[in-house]
Every structure is written in structure tokens, then in C-alpha cells.
Amino acid sequence: MIKLHYHLAQLIAPLFLLQVLSLGAQNAVKPTTPSGTTYPTKVLCDSLIGQPSGVRQRLSQYSELVRGRQCVVLSADPTKDLAQLINGLPDDTVILLSSSTTTTMTPSPSVATVAGKTPVNYFVGSEILLKNGQDIIGAADDGFEVVIMPDKSYSNRYMLRVGDYVDFKFAETKDSNIRHITFRDNSPEGHTLKRVNSIVYGECHNRRLIMENNVFHLTESIGVRLECRGTLDASANNLRTGPGLLFANNAFKGESYSLISNLDFIPLEALAVSYPGIKHQSEKLTVIDNVFQGKISEVGHFTLGSGSRMNIFRNIIDVDNSGTTYHEWIMGHSAHKHGFALAGLTDEYADADADSxxxxxxxxxxxxxxRISVKNTAINIDGELKLALPCNHLQAVKPWRQEQHKYSLIAIDPFPLAGDCKKPLRFHQRATKPQSAFCKIVNTWTPTNGSPAGTISGLTNLEGQFYFNSASCQTSTSTRISAAIKGTTVTMTALGIMTTLALLLNL
Incomplete structure (x- = not known):
């Protein structure tokens, strides 16, 4: 059986590589809309009447977003391709997916319900191409959920795509929203004709993609992958800042699956953002308050260019990334198995950037x-980058992986981010006893599987200092100072000394 798997991999690998090499050409081709398709009627959002309760709720919830704009309300119909309907609609349209169904709609018993909700399935037979300012919002009645999934004959690489290969289209500046949708990467009958590469795929663009309150069920594919291969100085023109992202309150649920007998695969990646050629992009990328669960090899992989920054706040990761990915089986080398992977400047980046x-x-x-709980490494570091690290909880076999010894990981003062450690208190919540400045920013580390790893295990070139405390931070001041100063750095630099002094002054 092992030899059979090996020979299958040898036969499939060339086809896989050919598919990868032709990616750019495939991305440049947009599916045509078949003649005779009847598109839904656009209505001024403010004048919509007689709608289901779910639609009315969303119109009220997002009244500021929809005011003065054109809306389209859709019902689920298994005989229609949702992508074709959406792709025939103009820019700046609000698309509301109701939980109403056509008379031909029948339940899909093979699709499990989520939290007791009945799924209402919208099928795509081709890619949804999200246009400038288009919003797609699930508007299910209570007790239902709106689900987008491929039909069994689906053969595209992505289910929803935004942007172009290297063209930023600077004239297109309107945000696009994707909210309250459940995405599945497989049809109810099982595997699709060709594996979906990623559910959402974003390339170069000059607007903000807002994804909130969605659920992604991953089996064979990547959840959301955003990558731009173009170059841009985002500070040169405040109207040309490149792709923005607000990714908030989404949930990922990874599941293993069997492609051949006796071999289960796990999803490769939940969320990836790769903008190495975009410089000086500030306050444009935020990943906040998301939940990642189940079987996922790598939860988040984020690559930024020179002078850019990204906020990653209050996400909960509880995944089992032990297992084999399809990529490993085909390509023959190990896939990454981390919580977050952060990538910065490398020699390869410098060679590709003529202005660097x-x-x-x-x-x-x-x-x-x-809160990061994984079976392998909590945080992977590639290239040279800066990192502000307050109030995180790491639980893994090893907290760090940094194999490129020549690149520095530069620790930044964490105190300014203390307010981002927890969600703001609601008016009916009581504030807890005030903490010291140190307790507000200290990280915790818990090794698993009998690992002897300490708080900096795996780091090989750290400039500065991170602050960890394995206790509950309810100890004496002298103990806390000791915990902050004891060998928590690989390289104690002037930056580390200054940060420690700042810490002591704030106690």
C-alpha cells in the first residue's frame, strides 16, 4: 500500500506542478455569463417592503451601510448558479441572501446543521467575482443559516475572488463586505470534480475587504488566501494604499477527510495574507476576535513588506495540526504546522524589489x-521583522520557531497595546480589580506533551525582550520583576535594557 501511494504521488506531482504554473493564466480568465440568464431586480434598499424577517433584520442592522444604495434579495434555488447571478450585477450593489427557498428546493440531509440551525444552501458552479463596492450579506430568518457551497461539478480553483493578478485598479475604492455567510468547500454529495484551492481568494486591489461573522468549514481547501504580487509604496499617495482587510468575528472549523483508503488529510491553511511588495502600509490590515478550531495544519500565515504593519488581536486558536496535508503527500516535503506564522524582510524580497x-x-x-493552543509550534518567524507581544497565552510543544538565524526578531515595547488585550467592557459588566502595568502586558507559556521548552525556546536571533510569567500575576512585586528580567532574551541589547527600565518605572 505504501508503494502504491508513492507511485500515485509520482504520477500526480507533475500534473500538480503544471496546474500551479498555469495559475496566473487561469486567474486572468473571467468566466462568461451564459446568454438568456435572468438577473434579479435591483431595488432601492430604503424602499424594500414585504421582506422575510431575516432580511428586515439585516436592513435595520446595517442601515448606515445600505442607505441610498441598490439592493437585491435572493432566494436559494438549487437549479441556479449563484455566481452567475452575482457576476451579472453592477458595482456597489448590496446582495442579501435570504433563507427563503424556491419550490424546487429540498433539504440536504448529508450536510450537518450548525448550532441547531437549518442550512439553506446556495450553490456555485463557477467563481463569484466580487466587484467594486459589492456586498454579500447573509439574511437568514431565526433558526436558519445561509450556506454557500460548490455543486458537484465545480471545477474552478476558488469560490469567491476579488482583485487582479498585479493590477491595483486605483479608481476602485469602495469597500466590499462579506458577512453572515457559512462557507463549505465541498458539495453535499462529497468531493467536487476538482479540489477547491481556497474558498476566498484575493489578489491586488485598492479597496478594503471586510469579512465579519462568517463561518468557514474546511476539509480539502484553504479558507481565505489574500496575496498580491504587485509592488506599491502605500505612503506615496493616500488614495493608493492598496488592499485593506478587516477580518473579524469569523469562525474556522477544520475537518480531516479521506481521499484514498487508509490516508486522512487535514486542511493546509485557514487564513493567509501575503503582501511582500507593498511598502509602508499602515493601519490597513486587522485580524481580530476570530476563532479557529479542529484539524488545521497552519492557522495564519502573514507576510508584509518594508515599513508595513498589521494588527492581530484577541483571536482564539485551538487546533490539532498533527496529521498529513494533501500538499505534503503530493510534493513530498513537510507542511508547516504552526499557530501564527509571521514573515518579514529577506534577501529574496530585497532581490525582487529594485527600490530596496x-x-x-x-x-x-x-x-x-x-490564545494559541496547537500541537506543534505556537509562532513561526521568517525573515526580519518587529513584534509587539503583550498578553498572549501560548500552549504548544514549543513556543517559537526561527530557523533563519541571520534575520533579527526585534521586540517592540508592548505597553501601548495593553488596551487591545481584552474586548471593551459593556455597560452592564463590572470592571475587575485594576492590574499593574506589568500584569496587563505579560504573556503566559504552557508546554505540552512533556515538553521542556522555555519561554524563548526556538528563538535564535532576538533583539530586545518579551515578558512571560507562568504564574497568575497575583504575586508580589519583587517576584514579578524577577520574572521579567530572568533570561528571557537570546540577545540582550540596549533596546532590551531600555524596555526593562520602562517596565520597572511602570510598576
Missing amino acids: DSDAEPPLFNVAGN
Whole structure:
């Protein structure tokens, strides 16, 4: 059986590589709309009447978003391709997916319900191409959920796509919203004709993609992958800042699956953002308050260019990334198995960027208030980057992986991010006893599987200092100072000494 798997991999690998090499050409081709398709009627959102309760609820909830705009309300119909309907609608349209169904709609018993809700399935037979300012919002009645999934004959690489290969289209500046949708990467009958590469795929664009309150069920595919291969200085023109992202309150649920007998695969990646050619992009990328659960090899992989920054706040990761990915089986080398993977400047980036120089500023990742529980490494570091790290909880076999020894990981003062560690208190919640400045930013580390790893195990080139405390931070001041100063750095630099002094002054 092992030899059979090996020979199958040898036969499939060339086809897989050919598919990858032709990616750019495939992305450049947009599916045509068949003649005779009847598109839904657009109505001024403010004048919609007689709608189901779910639609009325969303119109009220997002009254500021929809005011003065054109709306389209859709019902689920298994005989129609949702992508064709959406692709025939103009820019700046609000598309509401109701839980109403046509008379030909029948339940799909093979699709499990989520939290007791009845799924209402919208099928795509081709890619949804999200246009400038288009919003797709699930508007299910109570007790139902709106689900988008491929039909069994689906053969595209992505289910929903935004942007172009290298063209930013600077004239297109309107946000696009994707909210309250459940996405599945497989049809109710099982595997699709060709594996879906990723559910949402974003390329170069000049607007903000807002994804909130969605659920992604992953089996064979990547959840959301955003990558731009174009180059841009986002600070040169405040109207040309490149792709923005607000990714908030979404849930990922990874599941293993069997492609051949006796071999189960796990999803490769939940969320990936790769913008190495975009410089000086500030306050444009936020990943906040999301939940990642189940079987996922790598939860988040984020790559930034020189001088850019990204906020990663209060995400909950509880995944089992032990297992084999389809990529490993085909390509023959191990896939990454981390919680978050952060990537900054490397020699390869410098070679690809004609304007780069030795003074290029490493990107900054603000990582605050996250809970990361994985079976392997909590955080992977590639290239040179800056990292502000307050109030995270890491639980894994090893907290860090940093194999490129020549690149520095630069620790940044975490105190300014103390307010991002927890969600703001609601008016009816009582504030807890005030904490010291140190307790507000200290990280915790819990090794698993009998691991002897300490708080900096796996780091090989750290400039500065991170603050960890394995206790509950309810100890004496002297103990807390000791915990902050004891060998928590690989390289104690002037930056580390200054940060420690700042810490002591704030106690």
C-alpha cells in the first residue's frame, strides 16, 4: 500500500506542478455569463417592503451601510448558479441572501446543521467575482443559516475572488463586505470534480475587504488566501494604499477527510495574507476576535513588506495540526504546522524589489491578547521583522520557531497595546480589580506533551525582550520583576535594557 501511494504521488506531482504554473493564466480568465440568464431586480434598499424577517433584520442592522444604495434579495434555488447571478450585477450593489427557498428546493440531509440551525444552501458552479463596492450579506430568518457551497461539478480553483493578478485598479475604492455567510468547500454529495484551492481568494486591489461573522468549514481547501504580487509604496499617495482587510468575528472549523483508503488529510491553511511588495502600509490590515478550531495544519500565515504593519488581536486558536496535508503527500516535503506564522524582510524580497536598500524598515506585527493552543509550534518567524507581544497565552510543544538565524526578531515595547488585550467592557459588566502595568502586558507559556521548552525556546536571533510569567500575576512585586528580567532574551541589547527600565518605572 505504501508503494502504491508513492507511485500515485509520482504520477500526480507533475500534473500538480503544471496546474500551479498555469495559475496566473487561469486567474486572468473571467468566466462568461451564459446568454438568456435572468438577473434579479435591483431595488432601492430604503424602499424594500414585504421582506422575510431575516432580511428586515439585516436592513435595520446595517442601515448606515445600505442607505441610498441598490439592493437585491435572493432566494436559494438549487437549479441556479449563484455566481452567475452575482457576476451579472453592477458595482456597489448590496446582495442579501435570504433563507427563503424556491419550490424546487429540498433539504440536504448529508450536510450537518450548525448550532441547531437549518442550512439553506446556495450553490456555485463557477467563481463569484466580487466587484467594486459589492456586498454579500447573509439574511437568514431565526433558526436558519445561509450556506454557500460548490455543486458537484465545480471545477474552478476558488469560490469567491476579488482583485487582479498585479493590477491595483486605483479608481476602485469602495469597500466590499462579506458577512453572515457559512462557507463549505465541498458539495453535499462529497468531493467536487476538482479540489477547491481556497474558498476566498484575493489578489491586488485598492479597496478594503471586510469579512465579519462568517463561518468557514474546511476539509480539502484553504479558507481565505489574500496575496498580491504587485509592488506599491502605500505612503506615496493616500488614495493608493492598496488592499485593506478587516477580518473579524469569523469562525474556522477544520475537518480531516479521506481521499484514498487508509490516508486522512487535514486542511493546509485557514487564513493567509501575503503582501511582500507593498511598502509602508499602515493601519490597513486587522485580524481580530476570530476563532479557529479542529484539524488545521497552519492557522495564519502573514507576510508584509518594508515599513508595513498589521494588527492581530484577541483571536482564539485551538487546533490539532498533527496529521498529513494533501500538499505534503503530493510534493513530498513537510507542511508547516504552526499557530501564527509571521514573515518579514529577506534577501529574496530585497532581490525582487529594485527600490530596496539596506535601510529598509522591517514590518511590524502587533500581536495582542491571542490564545494559541496547537500541537506543534505556537509562532513561526521568517525573515526580519518587529513584534509587539503583550498578553498572549501560548500552549504548544514549543513556543517559537526561527530557523533563519541571520534575520533579527526585534521586540517592540508592548505597553501601548495593553488596551487591545481584552474586548471593551459593556455597560452592564463590572470592571475587575485594576492590574499593574506589568500584569496587563505579560504573556503566559504552557508546554505540552512533556515538553521542556522555555519561554524563548526556538528563538535564535532576538533583539530586545518579551515578558512571560507562568504564574497568575497575583504575586508580589519583587517576584514579578524577577520574572521579567530572568533570561528571557537570546540577545540582550540596549533596546532590551531600555524596555526593562520602562517596565520597572511602570510598576
